[in-house]
Amino acid sequence: MVDDHPLYREGLVSVIATMAGSEVVGEAADGAEAVRLAHELQPDVVIMDLNLPVGSGVEATRQLIRVSEHSAVLVLTMLEGDDSIFAALRAGARGYLLKGADRSEIERSITAAARGEVVFSPAIAERVLSFFAGGSQPDARPFSALTAREHEVLDLVARGLTNAEVARRLFVSDKTVRNHVSNVFAKLQVTGRAEAVARARDAGLGGV
Structure with a gap:
């Protein structure tokens, strides 16, 4: 669990504690700590916020996958801009949920990520599909508003x-x-x- 808000982490830990066959093996409040714990604990799934105080969630995802290759990073964040979504995917995230997701969606997503599936919130999935259906490439230039x-x-x-x-x-x-x-x-x-x-x-x- 990687999130800098203790109360939110506590709530998610409580949710996961009710899931059969699942347990939280570590909690981190920033990107550097997340990478260190992933290297030490080798978790199956990492739930990753993107807004972190030390090292962004995107960079933490990129580094984490290098030290724990089998870990599936499931982003759970308030950020819903295309730049954040595709930066996380380029970094290696296997899923992207918004913090408005309900308990059942989070539970399903964790289980799916643990099985190696790719997971998106419905609104995110629609935008990802539209992006590729439009013929764009994953490495398309970010920040399209800039000259x-x-x-x-x-x-x-x-x-x-x-x-x-x-x-x-x-x-x-x-x-x-x-x-x-x-x-x-x-x-x-x-x-x-x-x-x-x-x-x-x-x-x-x-x-x-």
């Missing part, structure tokens, strides 16, 4: 470059880069650089 130049700037920022370094790399002025960065923040609805970098890295930008 090509804004996307390029975000990628470089996610790689750790300062505005001045981005300007030199793209052969533009510092002011131009600042304008692009401001536009990126507005379109991603983030309040600062750290949040933008986290969103970008979750979506696979920045060379991670």
Whole structure:
């Protein structure tokens, strides 16, 4: 169980305790702890929130699968944007549920994930199917609201470059880069650089 809200974790632990043949072997409140426990405990299923205080749930999923290859990561989150969904799937998640899911849906999903099945909330499944039915590719560029130049700037920022370094790399002025960065923040609805970098890295930008 990976979630930074103790009361929510406690509720899910109670749900799983009533499921025949299932038990919670570990709980984590952040991504780093999740990876460490997965390596130590080798769980069959990991229920993963995406909003975590230390390391995002997407990056934790990516690392966790490397240290516990047989573990099925089942995302359970409030985030329902396409960027979050497809970033989690690219990282290796086997399922994606929203926190509005009821008890029976969560129980069915855990059981299915343990059997190696892919699981989605109904609304998520519809969007995933529509995505592929439309002929898009899984690696389609994230953050479609960004222009090509804004996307390029975000990628470089996610790689750790300062505005001045981005300007030199793209052969533009510092002011131009600042304008692009401001536009990126507005379109991603983030309040600062750290949040933008986290969103970008979750979506696979920045060379991670």
